[in-house]
Amino acid sequence: MTILHDEGQQAIATESRRVLEARMRKEELLPLLELEGRYHEGFWATAKEQGWTALALPESHGGLALGLVELGLIAHQAGRTLSGAPFLTSGFGAAKAIELYGSDAQKARWLPGLASGDSIGAIAFASGADPLPAQPGVRFADGRLDGIAPAVSGGVAADVAILLSAGADGPVLAVAELAGVERRTVASFDNSRCLADLVFAGTPAARLETGGAARDAALHILALQAVVTAHEQTGGAEALMEIARDYAVTRKAFGQPIGAFQSIKHRIAELYGLVELARANCIHAAAREGADDFITAAAAARLSATEAYDSAARDCVQIHGGIGVTWEIGLHLHMRRARSLALEQGSTLFWEDILVDRLAGEDA
Structure with a gap:
């Protein structure tokens, strides 16, 4: 494609x-x-x-x-x-x-x-720098789950969750209905992500995969979500680039639009480059679903989109100056979302490791 x-x-x-x-x-x-x-x-x-x-x-x-x-x-x-x-x-x-x-x-x-859409799903892998830890905090035994899945995106409203849990013979990818599961709402700087700790106490669950296959399956699901998230990040970065551009050609200082100053025009040009690189990586990754190099493409899309959205959120606020940090103008909504999405599917460190490992394996 x-x-x-x-x-x-x-x-x-x-x-x-x-x-x-x-x-x-x-x-x-x-x-x-x-x-x-x-x-x-x-x-x-x-x-x-x-x-x-x-x-x-x-x-x-x-x-x-x-x-x-x-x-x-x-x-x-x-x-x-x-x-x-x-x-x-x-x-x-x-x-x-x-x-x-x-x-x-x-x-x-x-x-x-x-x-x-009548049912809502959630992926309850571990949050933080490593979304696929060697020792998950939720345990699977005899068809039941025990433990806490922390800061699950969408966990407040989800009806079903997919978990990477610890079993007697290694990791277990499991599916669990969340009716009756305790949910502890987690306050964050982007509360619309509906984060919640899911507390499992003998919760019935079904095994999907076990052992190494479970971890491979979890990484594949994470990569699928990462590609969707990368598209969302790229869309946010594109919108911010356009907002900054439009402001730069209308706001005047020293008798001319601020977009005439090199420090502004160069910054917007750099954002354009970041957005287009992220867009190309996203389209390529989405088109590689099912191919041998899908995980590699997903990691590249995730990394470039995270850089584009983070840079656009920061630079757009700076281009606006003092008004950029006000509640009413709403640029902080993008800043908050950029930071939330940068962490939800694993940090940049996680995806950098995935990308390097995959590329090293392909070259070997």
Whole structure:
């Protein structure tokens, strides 16, 4: 595949952008920062209504049988408009785990609800620098889970979770229904991510994979989510670049637009380069789903998109000067989201290690 989208994919991008720009309002997102465990219900209702939750899932279970490329286009536009819920990514990750590694009964139980958006999924791997620790904090034994999965994105509202747990003979990838599971809401600088500690106490669960296969499967699911997140990050970076550009050509200082000064124009040009590199990496990674080098491509997309969004969030605030840090203008919404997304699927250190290990293996 080239790094250009075809006509149908461009139509998906155009229509999703039109819908989201018409329905997402900064005034609705700002209050969510001060409310724990709440998300923007309008965004999630739109995602369900438009069929975005079903986009990359099989038709046999209520999906539209498209792919990661098309879902990435939706995530890109969601990033531009600061979608106020994490479930598009986490629901996709949970659904793919069940589709790829689950039994027929598990697919029939969960995939139709995840495709319609009536059920919400979460990926409860460990948070922090290493999302795939050698010793997970949740234990799997005799079909039950015990322990705490910390800071799970979407955990406040999720109905089903996919976990990498510790079993007697090594890692276990498991699926668990969350009805009755204790959820401890985690306050963060981006509360719309609905973070929660999931406390398992003899919770029934089903085994998906074990041993080395479990860890490989978990990395694959994490990479799928990382590609979706990278698209979202790239969309946010693109929006910030455009905001900075528009401000630079209208705001005047010393009798001329501030965009005439080299320190401003060079910074915006650098952001353009970062955004385009991230966009190309995202499209390439999405197109490599199922290929041998998918994990490598996903790591590259994740790293370039994180750099683009972080740089754009920082530079856009600086270009705006004092007004850039005010509550009303809302640039801090992007700053908060950039930092949240930079950590959700594993830190840059984690993905750098993955990329180096993969490249070294390919060269060997």
